[in-house]
Amino acid sequence: MEPTRTCVGCRERAESSSLVRVIVRDAALEVDLNASAGRRGSWVHPTKQCVDTALTRKAFGRALKAEVTNTEALARFLSQ
Numbered sequence: 001m002e003p004t005r006t007c008v009g010c011r012e013r014a015e016s017s018s019l020v021r022v023i024v025r026d027a028a029l030e031v032d033l034n035a036s037a038g039r040r041g042s043w044v045h046p047t048k049q050c051v052d053t054a055l056t057r058k059a060f061g062r063a064l065k066a067e068v069t070n071t072e073a074l075a076r077f078l079s080q
Contacts, residue, residue, distance in 0.1 A: 009050030029072035
């Protein structure tokens with residue numbers, strides 16, 4: 001049985017394989033594709049709608065307990 005996580009955007013629970021783990025490093029969001037970075041992480045569906053909702057609600061900053069000022073890496077990941 002695969003672990004479930006909660007999307008910080010839509011707040012729905014889903015299997016971790018359908019979500020993307022995001023970490024913060026130097027106030028910049030980074031996608032943790034292997035879900036193995038030794039940092040606090042948050043999970044989000046890889047959709048523009050969920051990411052935009054999370055950014056609007058400032059959910060990444062709260063979930064990661066850090067200030068987030070740069071979201072370019074996450075935007076690049078979504079545009080791929």
